[in-house]
Amino acid sequence: MRCVVFDLDGTLADTSGDLIAAANFCFRDLGHGDLLDPTLDAATALRGARAMLRLGFERLGLDDAEEQIDAQYPTLIDAYGDNIDTHTVLYPGVREAVDRLKALDMKVAICTNKPEGLAETLMARLEFRDVFDALIGADTLPVRKPDPAPLFEAIDRSGGARTSAVLIGDTATDRNTARAAGIPSVLVTFGPGEEDVSDLEPEALLHHYDELDSVIEAVI
Template structure:
C-alpha cells in the first residue's frame, strides 16, 4: 500500500491559539503576564512548547534552560486542559484526507506533539477515525527529523515506508522525508509558508483541494 503521512500542527490544523494560551499560563505563573500574542507569534507556537517557553524567557531577558524544563510539564498540562478551544483544521484538510482514503491510500499522522495529546486533540475535533495510524513525539525513542517515526507510521498503515509521502510545514518535516528517502510536500498557508520554497521540497501545497492529484503524481495510484 502507498501511504500519505501528515504532520499535525501547522499542516493539518492551526493549533497555535491553544498552544499560546498554555504558554502564557506558564508566564503568568512566573509573574510575567502574557508574553506571546496569538496574532503575531503563531509561527513560534507551531515549533512546540519548549520553543515558546524559550522565546518568552528570552524576551524577558531571563532565558534559563532549567526554567524551560521546569515549566514544560505545566505547559503540557495547561494545554491538555483546553486543547481545542481555538484549534481548527485548515480549509479542505479533512476533505483531502477523505479523498486520499477513497483512492486507496493509507493515511496517517506523524507529529512531534506527545502522542497522548495528539490523540486527545483529534478525538476532541471528531477526526481520529479519519487516520489509520498516529505516531507522536514519544511513541518511539526518537522523533522527527529522525526518519524512524515516519517509517513506523507507514508500517502501521500496512504500507511500504519507501512508498510514502510526507506532508508538512517545516524544515523538520523536509529533513525527515529526506532522511527517509521519500518525497515531501510542504504547505504554504501556515505562518511560515513564505519560507517553504527555500527548503526545496518535491512539491509545495497552496490548497488542500490539490493534494490528492499531487500525491498521485509523486507516488502514483495505490494499485
C-alpha cells in the same frame, strides 16, 4: 499500498492559538503577564513548548532561562491538555481531502512531534482521528523527527508501503525527515511558519487541500 503521512501542527490544523495560550498561562502564573502574541508568535508555537517558553523568558532577559523552561514545561503541557481545542481549527478542505485519499484505497497516517497522548486527544476532540490508520507522536519511539524512524513506523503501522509513501508537512523538520527516509515530501504554504517553504526544495508544494489529489499523483 500508497501511503500519505501528515504532520499535525501547522499541516492538518492551526494549533498555535491554544499553544500560545498554554505558554501565557505559565507566564501569568509567574506574575509576568502574557509574554507571547497569538498572531506574531504563531510560528514559534509550532516549534513546540520549549521554544515558546524560551522566547518568553528571553524577552524577560532571564539568566536562568533553561532552568525556568525545565520547571515550567510540565505546567505548560498540563495547561495545553486542559484546553487543547479551544482555538484550534482544521485547515479548509482537509477532511474532504483525506476522505478522497481513502476512497482511492490509500493509507493515511499522522507523524507528529506533539506527544502521542496529546495528539490522540486533539484528533479525537476534532472528530478526525478514526479516518487515520496510524498516529505516531514525539514519544511513541525513543527518537522523534527529523529522525526517519517515526515516519517509517507511521507507514508500517498504517499498512502502507515505504516505497510508495509521501510526507505532508510545513517545516524544515518535515523536509529533513522525508529526505532522511528517502521518500518525497510535500510542504504546505498556508501554515503560520516563518520560513519560505519553497526554499526547502520539497518535491511539491500544497497551496490548498483542494489540490491534494493531483499533488499526490505527481509525487508517488
